[in-house]
Amino acid sequence: MKSRTISLVEAFLDVRRWRARSVASGGCTQLPIGLYFLETGSCEGCAMELEALCGGAYALEQNGFRRVLQPEDADWLLVTGAVSRRCAERLDQVWRAMPAGRSLIAIGRCAVDGGPFAGGYATLGGLAGLTRVQRSVPGCPPEPAAILAALVAFREGKAA
Amino acid sequence: MIPLSYMGRLVRGGERLSYGHYAVDAPTWQALWHTSEVALPMLSFWADERRAYGLFLEGDQPLLVSTAIDDKRYVGPSQRYPVAEWGERVAFDLYGVEAMEVPGDGRSALDGGAWDITWPLSQRPGPGGNHGGAPKVSKAPLWIDGNGVTGVFGLVPDMQQGGIRAEQCEAGLGHRGVTAQLLGRTPEEAMGLVARMSAGGYVAYPLALARALMQAEGRRIEPALRDSWMVLLEIERVSLHLHDVMLTARAMDAGVLAAHCTHAREALARVCVENGATRRLTDMIRKDGYRRGVEIVPLAQAVLREMKPRLSKLALLVDVYAPRLAGLAVLPVELARGLAIGGPVGRSSGRSLDLRRAENGMRLDALRATGASAGDARARQAVRMTEVFDALRLIERILGSFGLGEADEAYPAIPNVTDQEGVGAAESARGDVWAWVRLRDGRVDAIHMRDPAVPLLAGLGRIMKDVEVAMMPLALRSLGVSTAGVAQ
Structure with missing residues (x-):
């Protein structure tokens, strides 16, 4: 039976071994793009996938992205969820707080068009009902790998 | 066999509507919240325009009690069961039915003055922001992003006393009107929507x-x-x-x-x-x-x-x-x-x-x-x-x-x-x-x-x-x- 110490060392080595590699050809040498996540009313499935994307299983940082905790530090706004009426003002505030050159990305079906929660008294549908959405990642919820691949494609100038 | 509690006997004195569901009259409903006997744990409370419901746990089995709502008012269980307060506030926002004799301040749970329709699930909805004056909304600054909750939750820390001001926190910001969309659907259709209620x-x-x-x-x-x-x-x-x-x-x-x-x-x-x-x-x-x-x-x-x-x-x-x-x-x-x-x-x-x-x-x-x-x-x-x-x-x-x-x-x-x-x-x-x-x-x-x-x-x-x-x-x-x- 392994000692506790040996098992711990192995656990640390596992994490080094798992370090995900860049999916972009040749890696990324540009300044990292700041991503700000905003949930606006959903089952939270897409928000959970974004959390998974930030875990060690995906090469978010190796691909030139970093999660930021303030909209003032963000380049791209990643929105999850149908836009509930009570979250609409907050969405606007966060968007306005971001510096120039900002970009809006809808993550998941709800953020695009409201998904199953479109219509009715409680939501404004998705971003498509509020503005022209040029960048989106479909899925319900989308896989972290698909989100990352889409982000890399957006950075390289390819629209979804 | 678990011996019947006093509350269990009160509930079962009503009319049986289905397995484990009894309808009681207003005095019995009120007595449930005033009894000095040991209370059954309440799992949930909700109401629509016609009836108010309380779901209890008796042993490991559910026991449901309901009563008719008269003139959009009923005696609220939150005077005895604080867990019922959320359901009382939701029922008011959706149907305009009001809980009486309750300790809460009647603050809006879901609407918050943002909807363009008032009491959307009632038979006679009104224009937005009009349910007995403007809905009571917390004015406290909300801490939402990065507070430790994945979804939309407005947290209000108490900077003077420490901890949080729970009565000012906002849990309904992400309301999406799921109940409204479920009503009238076939069970198969409802299953699809309920499957997207929570990623948890x-x-x-x-x-x-x-x-x-x-x-x-x-x-x-x-x-x-x-x-x-x-x-x-x-x-x-x-x-x-x-x-x-x-x-x-x-x-x-x-x-x-x-x-x-x-x-x-x-x-x-x-x-x-x-x-x-x-x-x-x-x-x-x-x-x-x-x-x-x-x-x-x-x-x-x-x-x-x-x-x-x-x-x-x-x-x-x-x-x-x-x-x-x-x-x-x-x-x-x-x-x-x-x-x-x-x-x-x-x-x-x-x-x-x-x-x-x-x-x-x-x-x-x-x-x-x-x-x-x-x-x-x-x-x-x-x-x-x-x-x-x-x-x-x-x-x-x-x-x-x-x-x-x-x-x-x-x-x-x-x-x-x-x-x-x-x-x-x-x-x-x-x-x-x-x-x-x-x-x-x-x-x-x-x-x-x-x-x-x-x-x-x-x-x-x-x-x-x-x-x-x-x-x-x-x-x-x-x-x-x-x-x-x-x-x-």
Whole structure:
């Protein structure tokens, strides 16, 4: 039976071994793009996938992205969820707080068009009902790998 | 046989509407909240324009009581059961029915003055912001992003006294009008929407509704289907526990533990896909079965092969980082019992309720008594880890006798009762999810889904009372707070 110490060392080595590699050809040498996540009313499935994307299983940082905790530090706004009426003002505030050159990305079906929660008294549908959405990642919820691949494609100038 | 409590006798003195559902008159309804006898735990309260409902737990069985609402008013249970306050506020926002003799300030739960229609589910909705004047809304600045809750939750820290101002927090910001969309749908259509109620229960939510529909429609459950549902629920439990342990680990800078959890959860998702299921088990539960093309036994075997070798390191890492969580955000057992807080949060405080133990066909030897009682973040993390072990052991036991045993027999029709009603439950990773549904002419006439975060939020003020602002995200991560199923 392994000692506790040996098992711990192995656990640390596992994490080094798992370090995900860049999916972009040749890696990324540009300044990292700041991503700000905003949930606006959903089952939270897409928000959970974004959390998974930030875990060690995906090469978010190796691909030139970093999660930021303030909209003032963000380049791209990643929105999850149908836009509930009570979250609409907050969405606007966060968007306005971001510096120039900002970009809006809808993550998941709800953020695009409201998904199953479109219509009715409680939501404004998705971003498509509020503005022209040029960048989106479909899925319900989308896989972290698909989100990352889409982000890399957006950075390289390819629209979804 | 559990002896009937005083409340149980009061309720059963009413008219029987379905199995475990009794209609009582207004004086009896009022007496329920004024009795000095030991009270049954209340699981949920809700109301529509016609009736108010209280769901209790009697032993391990549900007991539902309802009363007619007269002139849009009823006596509110929150004077005795604080957990009912959320349902009272929601009922006012949706239907305009008002709870009387209650301690709350009548603050809006969902509307908040943002809707362009008032009381949207009432027979006579009005223009926005017009239900007896402007809706009462908290003016306190809300801390939403980065507060430790994945969904939309407005937290209000108390900068003077410490802890939070629970009465000013906002849990309804992400309301999406799910109940309105469910009414009038066929059960099959409703299942699809309920399956998107909360990512904390992609299996548990539709499973609770499927069980309620089984009762409502008088169908029996064969052992193979019952076992298949159990397996899917346990796989979801492993996935959700890994997610919650991961978020807690990340919030306390335990990167190695977080990385192991993430890898394990992603490996689990991959195994699900390889065996015909969806990554996070979305859309797996049907009202009388599960997704076509999935073979449960190979899926379960693959899950065991993938997950068991990872457990020892996960458990070791949880143990190594445990001291960082000691004493944080303590849930006292009397609060857990009083509010019926379940799941790993309740069980780590000493409230041992686990609905799985009461299920027909359960392999009870797989479920250990997860006997923590400290009620702090350390105990919650340890209980989640223990439950991952137990879930895999339960899957193993189920595979050893898959499809054997007796079926759950159908509930026979009740004479002179035309509506079809049912109550169902599922022990999700985050606690007990309850579904109540009434069908009329084959469509959903009324429905209620109870999320385990509702009682947790009712007790949040006391749980967080000694927590410093800087530690709040970690505390909330350790509680696994999600508002998706609360705001609906």
